[in-house]
Amino acid sequence: MELFQVGTDPWGQEILIRISWGLLTLAFWTGIAFVLFHAVYAVVWKPKLTPDGGGVPSGAEANVPQRVVRHTGAARMFHWVMAASMLTLLATGFLPIVGLEFSWLNIHWISGLILILCILYHIVHASFFLDFWSIWILPGDLKEAMQRTRRQFGQAVDVGKHGKYPIDHKLYHLSVTIFALVVSVTGLLMMLNIDTPIVPRNETLFTAANWGIVYVLHGFSSVLFVTLTITHIYFAIRPDKLWMTKAMVFGSVGRDDFLSHHDPKRWVVTQDGPK
Numbered sequence: 322m323e324l325f326q327v328g329t330d331p332w333g334q335e336i337l338i339r340i341s342w343g344l345l346t347l348a349f350w351t352g353i354a355f356v357l358f359h360a361v362y363a364v365v366w367k368p369k370l371t372p373d374g375g376g377v378p379s380g381a382e383a384n385v386p387q388r389v390v391r392h393t394g395a396a397r398m399f400h401w402v403m404a405a406s407m408l409t410l411l412a413t414g415f416l417p418i419v420g421l422e423f424s425w426l427n428i429h430w431i432s433g434l435i436l437i438l439c440i441l442y443h444i445v446h447a448s449f450f451l452d453f454w455s456i457w458i459l460p461g462d463l464k465e466a467m468q469r470t471r472r473q474f475g476q477a478v479d480v481g482k483h484g485k486y487p488i489d490h491k492l493y494h495l496s497v498t499i500f501a502l503v504v505s506v507t508g509l510l511m512m513l514n515i516d517t518p519i520v521p522r523n524e525t526l527f528t529a530a531n532w533g534i535v536y537v538l539h540g541f542s543s544v545l546f547v548t549l550t551i552t553h554i555y556f557a558i559r560p561d562k563l564w565m566t567k568a569m570v571f572g573s574v575g576r577d578d579f580l581s582h583h584d585p586k587r588w589v590v591t592q593d594g595p596k
Contacts, residue, residue: 325537330529337533340540342418348544352551359555382580389579389590391485391568396451399443400569406436411550414543430517433508440501455485455588458495462488484587497549500542507539 323341330336392400409432413425447453466488468480486494513523514532527535557566564578579590 328533334530336530337537339533339536340544344541344544345415345418345547348547349551352548355548355552356555363559363561382585385576385579385585385590387576388573389576390573391565392572393451394572395446397569397572399439399446403436403439403443406432406439407546407550410436411543411546415547426515430508430512430515433505433512434519436501437505437509440505452485456491456494458488458491462491482582482584482587484584493549493553496545500545500549503538504542504546507535507542510535511539 324344326338326341327335328338410429413429413432417423417425447456465480465483468478469488472478472480510526512520513526516522524532556562564574568574579585
């Protein structure tokens with residue numbers, strides 16, 4: 322399968338045009354394959370693993386309220402607006418490619434601007450109003466990842482409970498952050514190739530070869546979001562993960578779910594709320 326579509330510039334030199342649309346098919350089926358693999362793993366392999374250890378530290382349970390705020394109203398608003406814009410971008414970007422014709426261009430770039438505004442809002446909100454480092458991979462997370470890997474291979478390892486976000490959530494967040502920035506920057510540049518009331522059209526900003534690189538980066542990041550979206554929806558609807566999905570709707574989790582999955586020493590909460 323070819324990764325890129327190539328063409329020639331006015332001087333006969335070979336240049337990149339865009340990604341091969343076969344990558345879209347690959348990204349879709351990669352997501353489906355992951356879902357099937359994990360579903361089998363969760364039934365066949367995971368029950369054989371030793372459960373996470375780390376009992377509730379002495380005195381910690383008394384400090385945990387009946388409801389623990391996991392996502393503030395502002396954070397939930399960001400999540401759902403970003404989700405709507407991302408799904409709209411994927412639909413308007415890829416449905417015409419698979420044969421569903423409709424007037425998609427204006428919807429696409431408007432949704433892209435909404436996504437960019439969401440990202441800028443989230444950067445400010447997370448940096449100044451939330452626990453910024455709770456979602457980023459830190460040295461302690463690498464140790465946890467090694468312990469979990471050893472447990473997967475049958476070793477009796479006590480990995481303990483995690484803080485607010487486990488390592489897999491942090492890896493997903495890192496992937497989304499990187500590719501969202503790439504798709505946003507390249508999308509803004511691509512707006513110069515179309516007529517919009519926001520910026521004047523300027524096709525001469527880059528050479529044909531450089532425009533090809535922009536389109537390749539945008540397309541590659543976009544198809545990766547197909548896989549990321551499929552896996553995200555899968556985990557959101559899994560019965561064992563619904564307590565987290567409900568928190569993204571209602572904002573909080575119950576005391577029992579908190580103590581079952583989180584270490585109160587790593588995610589400190591009190592009757593007044595998270596610290």
